[in-house]
Amino acid sequence: MEYGDWEAAEGLDDPITKRVIGCAISVHRKLGPGLLESAYQVCLAHELKKAGIRFERELPLAVLYDGVRLDCGYRLDFLVEDSVVLEIKCVDAVLDVHLAQLLTYLKLSGKQRGLILNFNVVLLKDGIYRRVLTAEGSSRSTRLSNTILHSASSATLR
Numbered sequence: 001m002e003y004g005d006w007e008a009a010e011g012l013d014d015p016i017t018k019r020v021i022g023c024a025i026s027v028h029r030k031l032g033p034g035l036l037e038s039a040y041q042v043c044l045a046h047e048l049k050k051a052g053i054r055f056e057r058e059l060p061l062a063v064l065y066d067g068v069r070l071d072c073g074y075r076l077d078f079l080v081e082d083s084v085v086l087e088i089k090c091v092d093a094v095l096d097v098h099l100a101q102l103l104t105y106l107k108l109s110g111k112q113r114g115l116i117l118n119f120n121v122v123l124l125k126d127g128i129y130r131r132v133l134t135a136e137g138s139s140r141s142t143r144l145s146n147t148i149l150h151s152a153s154s155a156t157l158r
Contacts, residue, residue, distance in 0.1 A: 014084075014113065016053075016080060016081050016083060016084050016113075017084055017113065017115055017130065019051060019053055020048070020053065020080055020084065020086060020115060021115075021117075021128060022051075023044060023047035023048050023050075023051055023053070024044055024047075024117050024119075024124060024128075025124050025125075026047050027040060027043045027044050027047055027119075028040075028119055028124040030043075031043060031119075033090075033119060033120045033121055033122065034090075034120065035090065035119070036090060037077075037088050037089065037090045037119075040088050040090060040117075040119045041057065041077060041078075041088050044078075044088065044117075045057055045078075048078075048080070053080060053081065054080070054081050054082070055078050055079065055080045055081070055086075056076075056078065056079045057077065057078055058075045058076070058077070059075060059076040059078075059079045060074070060075055061074040061075060061076055061105060061108050061109055062074075062108070063108060064108075074105070074108065076105055076109065079109070079111070083111060083112075083113060084111070084113045084114065084115060085102065085105050085106055085109055085111050085113070085114040085115070086114070086115045086117065087101065087102055087105070087114070087115070087116045087117070088117055088119065089116055089117065089118040089119070089120070089127070090118065090119050090120045091118060091120055092120065093118075094116055094118050094127070094129055098116060099116070099129065099131070102114045102116055102129075102131055103131060103133070106131065106133045107133065111133070112132055112133045112134075113130070113131075113132055113133075114130070114131045114132075114133075115128065115129065115130055115131075116128075116129040116130075116131075117129075
């Protein structure tokens, strides 16, 4: 599995991820980069709630091993609308290990769509990563860029 430069994946017009990204942009505009992940999580939860978006935070994620469900301490930062796994980061760069973590969470949770939002960037659009797990278990992924986000209003991208 390779996590290099990503090609645009189909289905980026997903309304749930668009709304989540809009809420995240609001948080990032108000706080900027440099805080702890926990601060962004709490503030994003507030924005999601204000927007009427259903979510669960710090959702335990079991591992199925040898026919037994085991609690290994994994926690999803957010599960949004019971369909999108959302991981919050505040790192210098999103690394392969972060992408592998999201892919693992998608497989363990049985969900198909996931987002990594790295708040430690000047413009949040540069810290948005999306992964879609196909029915066969392989994945398509996209690092959102200016061209993909141009469909949003310019006010949203500032």
